[in-house]
Amino acid sequence: xxxxxxxxxxxxxxxxxxxxxxxxxxxxxxxxAMGWFRQAPGLEREFVAAIIPWSGDGTxxxxxxxxxFIISRDNAENTVYLQMNSLKPEDTAVYYxxxxxxxxxxxxxxxxxYWGQGTQVTVSx
Numbered sequence: 686x687x688x689x690x691x692x693x694x695x696x697x698x699x700x701x702x703x704x705x706x707x708x709x710x711x712x713x714x715x716x717x718a719m720g721w722f723r724q725a726p727g728l729e730r731e732f733v734a735a736i737i738p739w740s741g742d743g744t745x746x747x748x749x750x751x752x753x754f755i756i757s758r759d760n761a762e763n764t765v766y767l768q769m770n771s772l773k774p775e776d777t778a779v780y781y782x783x784x785x786x787x788x789x790x791x792x793x794x795x796x797x798x799y800w801g802q803g804t805q806v807t808v809s810x
Contacts, residue, residue: 686711686712687709687710687711687712687714687784687799688709688710688711688712688799688801689707689708689709689714689782689783689784689799689800689801690707690708690710690801690802691705691706691707691780691781691782691801691802691803691804692705692706692707692708692804693705693706693804694780694804694805694806695805695806695807696807696808696809697772697806697807697808697809698808698809699772699773699774699808699809699810700771700772701772701808702768702769702770702771702772703769703772703806704766704767704768704769705721705766705767705769705780705782705804705806706764706765706766707719707721707764707765707766707767707782707801708762708763708764709763709764709765709784709799710763712784712799714763714765714784714799715738715760715763716738716788717738717784717785717786717787717788718735718736718737718738718743718784718785718787718788718789718790718791719735719736719756719758719765719782719783719784719785720732720733720734720735720736720782720783720785720790720791720792720797721733721734721735721756721765721767721780721781721782721783722780722781722782722783722794722797723776723778723779723780723781723806724778724779724781724803725777725778725779728778730781730794731747732747732792732793732794733746733747733750733754733767733780734746734747734750734754734756734767735756735785735790735791735792736756736757736758736765736790737788737789737790738758738760738788743790744756744790745790745792747792749775750769750776753769753770753771753772754767754768754769754770755767755768755770756768765782767780767782769806772806772808773808774808774809774810775808776806776808777806777807777808778805778806779803779804779805779806780803780804780805780806781800781801781802781803782800782801783797783798783799783800783801784797784798784799785797785798786798
C-alpha cells in the first residue's frame with residue numbers, strides 16, 4: 686500500500702515561515718505529479734500547489750499563495766516540500782499532500798488518488 690506522511694506543521698506568527706514535507710513510501714511517487722491542498726474548518730478542501738515529476742518549470746500555484754509558497758520535490762528521497770513564507774492568518778488550515786493519477790498537475794482533488802493524513806498549520810495574528 687502506498688503511503689504519504691506529512692510533517693512540519695505548527696504554530697507560527699503572521700509573517701513567519703514554515704516548511705512542510707511529504708514523504709512517500711510503499712509506492713512509486715516519483716513519476717507522478719504531486720500536489721498540496723489545504724482545508725480550513727467549515728470550508729472545502731482547496732488547491733494550494735502542484736508539481737510535475739521531472740525537473741523544469743512544471744509548477745502551479747493558487748493565486749492566494751503565489752509568490753509566497755514554493756513547491757519542490759526530491760525524487761531520490763521520494764519527498765515533496767512546501768516552503769511557506771510571509772504566512773497570513775488566512776493560511777491557517779490542515780495541509781495535505783497527494784499523488785496525482787498521472788504526470789500532469791491538476792487543481793482538482795478528484796484527480797489525486799493517494800492522500801496523506803494532513804498536518805496542521807496555524808498562523809497567529
